[in-house]
Amino acid sequence: MKALVLSSGGVDSTTALALAVEKYGSENVVALSVSYGQKHDKELRAAEAVAGYYGVEQKFLDLSRIFEYSDCSLLARSTEEIPEESYAEQLEHRAGEAPVSTYVPFRNGLFLASAASMALSLGCGVIYYGAHADDSAGCAYPDCSPQFNDAMNEAIYQGSGRQLRIEAPFVNMNKAEVVKTGLGLGVPYELTWSCYEGGEEPCGKCGTCIDRAAAFAANGVEDPALLGRV
């Protein structure tokens, strides 16, 4: 069987890629990285480096047109500032149950649906992606939740004529557990990129930099992307 892995060049999806390669072999894994109008292309370059490391085929897809009406702060066309808080702090500060300002509308749903169309054409029977429990906590990113994942898995299974399913190995893990899994697999985290800003080096201040550093710290190691910086 072949597997298609949604690869963003970050910690979670790179660990998912490592799991897929371990199970199916690099010759049976295709990495798919999506542009959605991000403020920079650091993630895509990181994804490419990771695919090169594992020797898997790398495909790219540009879906930025779909988000051209969104005011999500991650998008190049947005005038909103990217918050300098961890997700937990953003959750505390926002009103009610609305997703955080870095929620790209139904991004994971769209990525999985696109991946499903491509996976069926490429003869893949499973799609891996790296959603984890920290991202869905408090409805920050509702398209990372187990409820969403279960429904989307069923939609893809039924809508593909029962040829394809989703594997979300971290949907009930926190980020520290994802990193623990990856450290065990020898994942080359020094190649990954998580920072929402597109500077030369990770900013160390945005939600994803903070949470990433904490996940490594919880495992007693320094984040290789921030080595010598913080």
Place this chain on the structure above:
Amino acid sequence: MKALVLSSGGVDSTTALALAVEKYGSENVVALSVSYGQKHDKELRAAEAVAGYYGVEQKFLDLSRIFEYSDCSLLARSTEEIPEESYAEQLEHRAGEAPVSTYVPFRNGLFLASAASMALSLGCGVIYYGAHADDSAGCAYPDCSPQFNDAMNEAIYQGSGRQLRIEAPFVNMNKAEVVKTGLGLGVPYELTWSCYEGGEEPCGKCGTCIDRAAAFAANGVEDPALLGRV
């Protein structure tokens, strides 16, 4: 509330558009038409004419890159012939439970996911689409089935932070019942286009021409698109 309608310019989605306009008013309806590498653009021009008739906003989206690896016979890059049979005949002639050759891999899933992303950005609370029971019969188009629709609705509801849902008013109707609904609403079927071929006039021979003519005949009227031709 605002509604986004997936509009292909054909009978089913145009009838869904008519229902949405009746319920929400034309000023609260946005039509979305998707290019996916069709062999012709007749459908998109028909969708545009229908939107003009109803006075609703019309948006277009090009997703053809996603299907570039598919060998579906509907796509411009395919060398497969479009079958000259009704769906019922195609189902009889195919082996096993595989979708028919005109199944575009996970097309409805991808269209709905794209529509969900755009609907959230545009402030819509519901997506209408025209899937009906004839299309899902015998797993011909598994992404038209009630099972798919239920799961995709749940995925979009959960993945949007419970802000958005799907309305598939025909999912348990056959095409003749869809046409009956539309005739009652005065739908301008003469503006619609269904034929898989891109000729000056509908071919009258492909699966969709045959099934469309039969749906009108079952209501005792002639298909306005084929008037004077068959």
